[in-house]
Amino acid sequence: MDQEILLDAASRVQRLKMFPYFDIAHYVLMVISVRDDMSGTASLFSRKHPLSCWLSSMLMCFAGSFLANFLLGEPVIAPFKRHDDILLATVVWYLVFYSPFDIVYKFSKMTPVKIALSVLKEVQRAYKVSHGVAHAAKLYPNSYLVHILVGTAKGAGSGVIRTFEQLVRGIWAPAHNELLRPTFATKGCLAASIIFALEKQSYYISAPHDIVYLVCLMLQHG
C-alpha cells in the first residue's frame, strides 16, 4: 500500500468524530448484550422493572468510564453529566427494548448489520483506549502500569462491570467474570493499551501516532 494513502487513512480514522454514529453502534451492541443476557425473560423483565432495566443498560453503555473513574478516584457519577450521551443511550435502550414489533432488535441482530455495528464499535473502542491512556498519563506521568490498566478499563470495562450490572437486575453469577476468561476484545485492549503507553515514550516507537493508532485498531479487529 502506498505510504501516502496509509498515512492519510490513519489520520482520518483518528480524527473521526465519535458522536453520534459510533456511539450509537456501541450503545446498540451494549443494550443488546443486556437484553440477550436476560434471554427468555427480557420482555417480561423490561416491562416489570423498567428502572432496573434502564440502569443496567446505562451501566453497560458507560462501563469503561465508570470503571476508569472508580480506579482513578474520580466521581463515579461523571458519565451522567453528559446529557446528550445519556439521552442518546436512553433512546437506544428504549428502541431496543420497546420498539413496536421488536423491529430495532431484530434488525440489529441481522448478520450484515451486526458486522457493521461491530466495526463502528471497534473504531470507538480504539478511541476510548487511546483517550484512557492519555488521561492516565496526564495524571500520573511515569506510571506505565496505571496507563495500561486505565486504557484497558476504558476499552473493555464492560466485562468487569457486567458482574455488577447483573446485580442491579437481581442476578449474581460470580463464576462468570471477565477476569477469569478474558475475551479476545479484552486482550486486544490490553495490547493496544501497552502500545499506546509505550508510544508515549517517544524513543520506543518511532512511527507516527496516526499509524500506531491504525495498528492498534487493526489489532483489536483481529
Place this chain on the structure above:
Amino acid sequence: MDQEILLDAASRVQRLKMFPYFDIAHYVLMVISVRDDMSGTASLFSRKHPLSCWLSSMLMCFAGSFLANFLLGEPVIAPFKRHDDILLATVVWYLVFYSPFDIVYKFSKMTPVKIALSVLKEVQRAYKVSHGVAHAAKLYPNSYLVHILVGTAKGAGSGVIRTFEQLVRGIWAPAHNELLRPTFATKGCLAASIIFALEKQSYYISAPHDIVYLVCLMLQHG
C-alpha cells in the same frame, strides 16, 4: 388555608434543626430495620458479632451519605468525621439491641410511636434530599441528572446500601434489591429530587422555595 399561615408553616419546617430529634427518629427506624432483617437470630447475632452488627447499623444510618459520597467521588468515610452523629447513632444502636427487657425496641414498635418516628424521619428525608440536590448543584451546575440522582441517593440510599449491609452480616440476597422493586419512599425521593432540581432553574417553578419544600415533604408522606 390562609396563604400567610401556609408560608409561615413552610418556612418553619424548612428551618427546623435536624439534630438531634429528627436524626434520632431516623436512626431508631434504621437500626430497627437492621434488627428486623435478622428476624429470629437478632439477639444471638448481636451478642456474637457486635462489630458486624454495629457496622451494619452505621451503614444503614448513614446510607444516603455513603452512597452520595461514593457517586460524587468524595471520601466514603466522611460520615465518620461527624463525631456527635456517630455517637448518637451508636447510642441508639446500643439501646435498640441491648436495652434491658428490650423496652426500647418494643416501645418503638408500638403503632403510635412508630407513626411519630416516621413523620419525623420524613421531615429529615426532605431536608436530606434538598441538601443533596443543592450540594450536587454546587459541584456540577448544569447536570440536572446528577442533581436528581444525588438527591435520590441521599434520601433513599438505604435501599441500595442494604445489599452491602447484608454482606457485612454475611448474608447475600441479590434478588431483593431496591432497584428491582423501588419502594414508595424511593419514588417519593425521586419526585422530590426532580422538583428541587427544576426549582433551581427559577423559570420553571415560580412558587417560593418554602412552599416547594412543603410540597415535596407532602409528596413523600403520600
Place this chain on the structure above:
Amino acid sequence: MDQEILLDAASRVQRLKMFPYFDIAHYVLMVISVRDDMSGTASLFSRKHPLSCWLSSMLMCFAGSFLANFLLGEPVIAPFKRHDDILLATVVWYLVFYSPFDIVYKFSKMTPVKIALSVLKEVQRAYKVSHGVAHAAKLYPNSYLVHILVGTAKGAGSGVIRTFEQLVRGIWAPAHNELLRPTFATKGCLAASIIFALEKQSYYISAPHDIVYLVCLMLQHG
C-alpha cells in the same frame, strides 16, 4: 530491662526500612494465603487463569492500601503507581505459584521459615498502621474515628478485601468475612490504631513515640 537499651531498640525498629525484606515477607505470606484458599485446585487454576490469579494476589498484597484509598476517596489504583513494589510482588507471586518443584512454596511453609516471615510481616504491619493513622490525621485533624478506621484498614484490610479477591477468582463466600469473626490480627490493628490515634493528642500518652511504637508492635504479636 535497661531503659537506654529499650529506647535504642525502639528507635531502631521504627527506623527500619521496609523495602524490600519486610515487604517480601508480607507478599510471600499473602500470596500463600491466596494459594491456600484455592486448596486442591491451585496448580490447575494458576495455569488456566494466570491473569485472575495475578490480580487476586496483587489485591491481597496491597489490600490495606486499596481499602484505605477507597475509604478516603483517593485513587484506588494508586498502589500500581509504585513500580518496584508491584514488580517485587509479581516476582514473589511467580515464585510461589510456578517455581520448579514448588520449592519456594514448600520452603515458605516450613515452620521456622513461616515464623520468621510472620515476625517480619508484623513489624511491617505496625509500620503500616502508624502511617495510616498519620496520613488520616493529616487529612482530617480532629476525626479520631477516621484515624482509627484508616489505621485498622491499612493494617488488616486483607480480611475485608478477601471477599472481593475471591470474587475475582469466581468464588463468592459472603458468610466468611472478616467483620463477622475478626481475627486476632484485626483486633491487634484496632488496638494499635487506637493507641496511635491517642498518641497524636500528646496529653493522653506521654511516653516517647518510639516506645509507643514498640508497645503497639508487641501488642500485635500477642
